[in-house]
Amino acid sequence: MAAADVLYLGLVRSQGGSPSDNPLITPFVASYLAAVAAALIVSLAAPPAVKVGLRAGASAGLVVMALLAAFSIGIALLLPAGLGVAATVVTVARAPGWRGVIAAIAGSFVAVSILAAGFVASWSYISCPPSGESGGTTATGTSYSCASGVLTTGP
Numbered sequence: 001m002a003a004a005d006v007l008y009l010g011l012v013r014s015q016g017g018s019p020s021d022n023p024l025i026t027p028f029v030a031s032y033l034a035a036v037a038a039a040l041i042v043s044l045a046a047p048p049a050v051k052v053g054l055r056a057g058a059s060a061g062l063v064v065m066a067l068l069a070a071f072s073i074g075i076a077l078l079l080p081a082g083l084g085v086a087a088t089v090v091t092v093a094r095a096p097g098w099r100g101v102i103a104a105i106a107g108s109f110v111a112v113s114i115l116a117a118g119f120v121a122s123w124s125y126i127s128c129p130p131s132g133e134s135g136g137t138t139a140t141g142t143s144y145s146c147a148s149g150v151l152t153t154g155p
Contacts, residue, residue, distance in 0.1 A: 053107030
């Protein structure tokens with residue numbers, strides 16, 4: 001996971017060009033990947049029900065991130081996502097009953113919800129560069145344009 005995080009940051013930095021209008025996306029993705037790695041590490045010493053939730057959440061977050069980042073770091077995330085899914089299945093199979101299944105579903109829901117909310121929040125923050133022109137649409141559908149550091153938003 002740490003390698004995927006470093007790969008992502010290196011890929012973003014190597015692209016060069018003008019600064020992004022959405023400067024929070026890269027730090028959010030890097031932080032999310034670090035949090036997923038931390039959840040997997042904590043799951044090694046967690047009680048069984050918590051272990052399932054952490055592993056399922058990390059796996060779901062990685063699968064969604066791999067799909068969203070298919071053209072950049074998605075391939076690098078598929079291996080840890082697959083390993084996380086396998087670890088979740090084994091953990092659920094070792095703890096029979098509904099408790100593990102519910103924990104897995106809850107962990108997956110929480111992880112994907114955090115990912116979606118983080119993307120909406122980071123995509124909605126716009127920072128116009130002091131010179132040049134750019135524009136686009138935020139995650140909430142608001143269109144914007146930047147001209148010489150001046151932000152103009154529309155419907």
